[in-house]
Amino acid sequence: MRVVITVRGDGDQGGAEGASAARELRQWLVGERELRGRVHPEGPADPEAGTMGPAADALVALLEPGGVAAVFAGALIAWVQTRRGSYTVTVTRADGTEVTVSSRHVRGLSPDEIAALAERLARPSGEGEGEGGNPGRAR
Numbered sequence: 394m395r396v397v398i399t400v401r402g403d404g405d406q407g408g409a410e411g412a413s414a415a416r417e418l419r420q421w422l423v424g425e426r427e428l429r430g431r432v433h434p435e436g437p438a439d440p441e442a443g444t445m446g447p448a449a450d451a452l453v454a455l456l457e458p459g460g461v462a463a464v465f466a467g468a469l470i471a472w473v474q475t476r477r478g479s480y481t482v483t484v485t486r487a488d489g490t491e492v493t494v495s496s497r498h499v500r501g502l503s504p505d506e507i508a509a510l511a512e513r514l515a516r517p518s519g520e521g522e523g524e525g526g527n528p529g530r531a532r
Contacts, residue, residue: 394462394517396484397435398469411450419452420474424471425466431455452459454461458517466514470507473499488518 399404400418402410411466415434422432434452456462473482480496493511 394459395457395487396454396456398432398487399483400450400452401481401483403481410478412467414476415450415452418469418472420480422452422454422468423463425464425468426467426482428468429466454519458515462517463511466511469514470494470499470511483525484514486518490518 398415398418399412399415400413419432419434423426423430432452432454435453454465456465469482469484473480473494476496479498481493482495483491483493485491492510494510494514499507499510
């Protein structure tokens, strides 16, 4: 399962805050043994001359259903919870389904709500997504 992860900081001017946070998130994720070699910046490292490069605030993760996806979900939530500022992370699956996680929202979740969010993040594309626009909920 291929997912694209975008990171935005509240008040992000020009994307610099999101790009820095995306680098930090990547380092956090690859710190998990199961995710090493699975999380990369989106697009080629060196774009062709005269073309724009990939979004600096986006990562691509190649996950497998089950354990690897669960490790990804847990690590992503833990990273968002530890941020001092306010960040929004959007995980977009290949089928276009998005799950948005806001640091402001996640900090107030109960353990059961965190488990439900992790389950939504780890769920393979197209499996019973709910509706809703709240951060931390599938849309």
